[in-house]
Amino acid sequence: MTADTIIDRRRLRRSLTLWRVLAVLAAMIAVGVGAYAFMRRGVATGANHIARVTISGFISGDRQTLRMLDDIEKSAASAVILTIDSPGGTAAGAEALHDKLRELAAKKPTVAVVQTIAASGGYIAAIAADRIFARQNSFVGSIGVIIQYPDVSKLLDTVGVKVEEVKSSPLKAAPSGTSPTSPEARAALQSLISDSYAWFKDLVRERRGYDDAALAVVSDGRVFTGRQALANRLVDSLGGEKDAIDWLVANRNIDKDLRVRDWRPRREGAFDFLTTGARLLRFVGLDGAAALLDQAGLYAGPSAGGGLLALWRPAVEQ
Numbered sequence: 389m390t391a392d393t394i395i396d397r398r399r400l401r402r403s404l405t406l407w408r409v410l411a412v413l414a415a416m417i418a419v420g421v422g423a424y425a426f427m428r429r430g431v432a433t434g435a436n437h438i439a440r441v442t443i444s445g446f447i448s449g450d451r452q453t454l455r456m457l458d459d460i461e462k463s464a465a466s467a468v469i470l471t472i473d474s475p476g477g478t479a480a481g482a483e484a485l486h487d488k489l490r491e492l493a494a495k496k497p498t499v500a501v502v503q504t505i506a507a508s509g510g511y512i513a514a515i516a517a518d519r520i521f522a523r524q525n526s527f528v529g530s531i532g533v534i535i536q537y538p539d540v541s542k543l544l545d546t547v548g549v550k551v552e553e554v555k556s557s558p559l560k561a562a563p564s565g566t567s568p569t570s571p572e573a574r575a576a577l578q579s580l581i582s583d584s585y586a587w588f589k590d591l592v593r594e595r596r597g598y599d600d601a602a603l604a605v606v607s608d609g610r611v612f613t614g615r616q617a618l619a620n621r622l623v624d625s626l627g628g629e630k631d632a633i634d635w636l637v638a639n640r641n642i643d644k645d646l647r648v649r650d651w652r653p654r655r656e657g658a659f660d661f662l663t664t665g666a667r668l669l670r671f672v673g674l675d676g677a678a679a680l681l682d683q684a685g686l687y688a689g690p691s692a693g694g695g696l697l698a699l700w701r702p703a704v705e706q
Contacts, residue, residue, distance in 0.1 A: 437649040438633065438642065439465035439496075446699075447477030447509040449484030452653035457488045460651055461495050467642045468492060469632055470500040470517055476508030476699035479533055479584050485509075486591070489516035497640035499632040502526040502623065507611050507700030508533075511622070512588070515595040518640075520623040521632050522614035528622050530700035531592055532609035533584040535577060538565050584696050596621055611700060 439460050460468060470489070476482065492498060493516060500506070500517035507530035514520050514528075522528055544551065544566060551566040562573035569577075589607050592598065598606070598621070606612070606620050617623045625631060629648070636642040 436464050436466050436646055438646050439463070439468045440471060440648050440650050441468060442471045443510065443513050444473045447474055447481050447485055447513065449478070449481030454484065454488050456651055456653040457492050461492050465496060466646055467636050467640060468496050468498040469629060469648065470498065470513065471503060471629070472500055472506040472510055472514050473503040474510035474513070475505055476510050476530065476697065479509070479696040479698045482509030482512040482698045486512045486516045489513060493518055497636055497642065499636060501629050501632050502528055502614065505700070509698040512591065512698060515592065519625065519635060521625050521627045522617055522623040523628065524614045524626055526614040527611040528614060528617035529606060529611045530609060531588055531607040533581050533588060534697050534699065535581060537563050539568060540565055541567050580696060588698065
C-alpha cells in the first residue's frame with residue numbers, strides 16, 4: 389500500500405475509535421440518568437403502585453395519551469387515579485379517551501378526582517371512572533355539544549374582498565364563514581349537534597343511572613359547583629386525592645402503603661434522552677440496560693382541534 393493509503397486508513401481507524409468511545413460514554417451517561425430517574429421515582433414498571441394520570445387542557449384523544457393508557461393497563465399498577473382539570477375538547481377525542489379509560493377501568497380500579505374543572509369532554513373522561521370525587525368549588529358538568537365558526541362576510545364587504553367558490557352542492561364546505569349561513573346549512577349543522585348531544589346524554593344516563601327527569605336537569609349545558617354536582621349525582625363524593633385513595637383502600641382492597649406514581653405520555657418526534665440512550669445501549673450490545681431505560685421512559689416522558697366540540701367556553705359579551 390502507498391503511504392497515503394496507510395495514512396487514510398489510520399485516520400479512519402482513529403475516527404471509528406473516537407465514535408465508539410463517544411457512543412459508550414453516551415450510553416454510560418444514559419444509564420446514569422436512567423438510574424437517577426429510578427432512584428428519584430423509586431419504581432420500575434414491575435413495581436406495584438397507584439398510577440396517577442393527569443387529564444388537563446384541551447382533550448383531543450391524542451395517540452400518545454391512548455398509548456400511555458395501554459401501557460398502564462399492561463403494567464403492575466394496582467389502581468389508577470385520574471386527576472382531571474379540563475374544560476373539554478373535541479367530541480370525538482373525548483369519546484376515544486372515554487372508551488380507553490373504560491377499558492382500563494375494567495382491568496384496574498379507577499377513580500377520578502376533579503380539580504378546578506371537569507366540563508363537557510372533561511366530564512366525559514370523569515364518568516369513565518368507578519367513582520368521581522370533586523372539590524366543593526370545582527366546576528362540573530356542561531353536558532352539551534357546540535360548533536363555532538366566524539362570519540366575516542361583513543368585514544370582507546367593508547374592505548372590498550369577495551370570495552368566490554365553485555362546489556358540487558350547496559351544502560359542500562358549509563358554513564364557510566365568508567358568507568352568511570343558509571337556512572339549509574344551519575339545519576344540517578343542527579342535525580350534527582343534536583345527534584352528538586343525544587350520544588352525550590345517553591352516555592351520562594348509562595354511567596350515572598339517571599331517569600329522563602333527572603337527566604333533563606343536568607344536561608342543559610350549565611356547569612355546577614362540586615356541592616351542586618353532588619346533590620345532582622354528577623359526582624359521588626366531595627374530596628381530593630387522599631379521599632380517593634381512602635376509597636380505593638376501603639372498597640377495592642388496595643394496599644394503603646402503595647405509593648402514587650405519575651404517568652405521562654411521551655411526545656412523538658421530540659428528543660427523548662432515555663429513548664436515545666436505550667438505542668445506544670442496544671448498539672453496544674447492552675440489551676438488558678436498554679430495557680430498563682425503556683421502562684423508565686414510561687414514567688419520565690413530558691406531558692385545538694376542529695369538528696364538534698364538547699367544550700365549556702364561557703361567551704364573551706359583545
